[in-house]
Amino acid sequence: MEKLVSPLAMLRKIRGDITQEELAGALKVSANTVSRWELGKVTPKLELWQVKKLCKTLNITIDELPDSFAPQPINSSLEQTPN
Template identity: 45%
Template sequence: MSKKDEPNLESKFVSLRLEAGLTQKAIADALGVTEQTVRNWERGKIEARLTLGQTKLLCKMLNKSLDEMPDNFAGT
């Protein structure tokens, strides 16, 4: 992984993903997006636009309620 592809470790989303023991690939595969898309969310290059079904699945994967999810995946 190059320096530019490293996740923003200050990101709440990255913290939640790592806490759940999930990789970017696992999130991507489950949500039907590319691993690059997840990297871009974490780096703030693009905003996550998830369907309701994807959002519910992501909450379940991270073992968090919707209220506990960050508003911005790249932010702190």
């Protein structure tokens, strides 16, 4: 079974458990905007300084940025299965 997960949400959690509010503050957007990116409702239109800040905040390189922040399918068989 597939589960949909936002790459941006995964990065926020993996790279320091950063909240939507914290990321929004760093990028000078609203937390609602970050939420809409992660839900795939809006495609981000970031200025260069915001891309740099996003990478710095998440401690990633520009090459590690996902092509889309919208939810992507992941294979739930990777999750723990009962024995």
